[in-house]
Amino acid sequence: MTPKAEAVTQDSKDEEAINRQETRLALKRFGRKRWNLIPILQKVQARLGYLPREAMVEIAAYLGIPEIDVYGVVTFYNQFRLNPPGKHSIRVCLGTACHMKGGYITLDAWKRRLDINSGETTADREFDLDTVACVGCCTMAPVTVVDNQPEGKVEPTKVDGILLAFELVREAEKKEAKQ
Amino acid sequence: MKTISLKIDGKQITAREGDNLLWVALDNGIYIPNLCAIRDKPEPMAACRLCFVEMSGQTQPVTACTETVTEGMEVNTRGTEALRLARRGFELLMASNRVDCAHCVRSGSCELQKIAHHLGTKLKSKRLRELRRDLPVDNSHPQIRYDPNRCVLCGRCVWVCQEHLKTGALGFAYRGFERVVTTFKDEPLATTRCDQCLKCVEVCPTGALLPKEKARAEARLRA
Numbered sequence: 001m002t003p004k005a006e007a008v009t010q011d012s013k014d015e016e017a018i019n020r021q022e023t024r025l026a027l028k029r030f031g032r033k034r035w036n037l038i039p040i041l042q043k044v045q046a047r048l049g050y051l052p053r054e055a056m057v058e059i060a061a062y063l064g065i066p067e068i069d070v071y072g073v074v075t076f077y078n079q080f081r082l083n084p085p086g087k088h089s090i091r092v093c094l095g096t097a098c099h100m101k102g103g104y105i106t107l108d109a110w111k112r113r114l115d116i117n118s119g120e121t122t123a124d125r126e127f128d129l130d131t132v133a134c135v136g137c138c139t140m141a142p143v144t145v146v147d148n149q150p151e152g153k154v155e156p157t158k159v160d161g162i163l164l165a166f167e168l169v170r171e172a173e174k175k176e177a178k179q
Numbered sequence: 180m181k182t183i184s185l186k187i188d189g190k191q192i193t194a195r196e197g198d199n200l201l202w203v204a205l206d207n208g209i210y211i212p213n214l215c216a217i218r219d220k221p222e223p224m225a226a227c228r229l230c231f232v233e234m235s236g237q238t239q240p241v242t243a244c245t246e247t248v249t250e251g252m253e254v255n256t257r258g259t260e261a262l263r264l265a266r267r268g269f270e271l272l273m274a275s276n277r278v279d280c281a282h283c284v285r286s287g288s289c290e291l292q293k294i295a296h297h298l299g300t301k302l303k304s305k306r307l308r309e310l311r312r313d314l315p316v317d318n319s320h321p322q323i324r325y326d327p328n329r330c331v332l333c334g335r336c337v338w339v340c341q342e343h344l345k346t347g348a349l350g351f352a353y354r355g356f357e358r359v360v361t362t363f364k365d366e367p368l369a370t371t372r373c374d375q376c377l378k379c380v381e382v383c384p385t386g387a388l389l390p391k392e393k394a395r396a397e398a399r400l401r402a
């Protein structure tokens with residue numbers, strides 16, 4: 001293993017241990033009843049920002065239910081995330097108006113540029129991508145909500161523009177850090 | 180328990196009061212299409228919507244798997260309305276199922292072929308656009324090959340797996356069209372707590388879960 005790869009695995013091991021610990025702490029307040037599953041998942045997600053594998057394993061063991069049943073509930077509801085939140089959140093609107101105005105093309109552009117699928121997070125944890133159904137500003141369709149800020153007329157070229165702006169900010173920050 | 184008598188398709192039948200109608204019919208040699216019914220399961224899933232029958236005292240067809248038999252009941256498994264509903268359900272089910280009987284080792288012992296034959300329909304309807312999911316086949320397990328594209332989500336394997344292992348390896352995940360029988364985190368079957376009882380393979384009504392040697396024979400069929 002290269003030193004860098006080693007550092008990465010060490011990092012993810014630490015993270016896993018923290019996640020386990022946080023999950024156990026959250027579990028303390030709940031009875032070991034199956035019907036507590038959803039409130040537990042909500043609590044753990046509120047602490048960790050998402051539901052990592054190790055958290056689901058802990059929860060299943062605590063409730064004495066199959067791990068696949070926890071996974072089944074997590075994948076059923078939109079409110080649960082399987083991936084860590086990115087620094088920036090990208091929400092592509094696929095509501096009726098945005099759908100008509102080519103929201104799917106916009107979504108495809110985001111997927112291609114970020115190289116992830118909807119519901120996923122980039123490896124550097126800069127961006128997470130998801131869809132929403134109508135954010136209430138249909139006249140601006142197709143809409144993408146970037147860090148809670150709705151952006152209108154987001155055609156693929158605008159996707160590039162938004163990403164470029166983030167890139168510039170990052171570079172400026174890097175420069176500043178060096179000085 | 181009290182014994183009672185009822186009539187199914189004109190045939191006089193005695194059964195125990197409170198028995199499940201679907202199993203009474205099947206045990207008396209009267210076939211009613213079904214996929215999701217499990218004899219030992221206390222609550223029927225009633226998910227496949229194929230077991231429709233017409234019944235005295237009911238204006239609408241009912242699912243046989245959710246009915247219990249009563250004295251003097253008269254059941255018609257061949258009513259046009261019931262069969263129409265079953266056919267429609269079957270058609271929808273098959274629209275997202277991969278049909279390739281020529282290259283499937285379950286051909287001849289497949290429940291889907293039996294149901295199509297019974298309902299007098301084709302396995303694939305021409306009216307509906309085919310919506311395929313193209314999911315990856317899990318070949319990891321030493322004894323089992325799992326092809327989710329041939330799964331009809333009847334839940335029989337999930338039930339036997341949970342019964343056998345208590346905290347089982349198989350279950351349902353995702354929602355709507357994406358719904359699938361899978362493992363925790365969609366991990367390969369071989370890495371789960373599966374202890375190779377192979378009961379899931381036994382109860383699978385289609386070619387989704389196959390024993391490895393059959394899967395290999397099938398691969399030769401394709402070659």
Ligand code: FES
Pocket residue numbers: 093094095096097098099133134135136137138139141143
């Ligand atoms: S449909 Fe996208 S904002 Fe209304």
Ligand code: FES
Pocket residue numbers: 212213214215216224225226227228229230242243244245
């Ligand atoms: S057997 Fe009755 S609904 Fe499936």
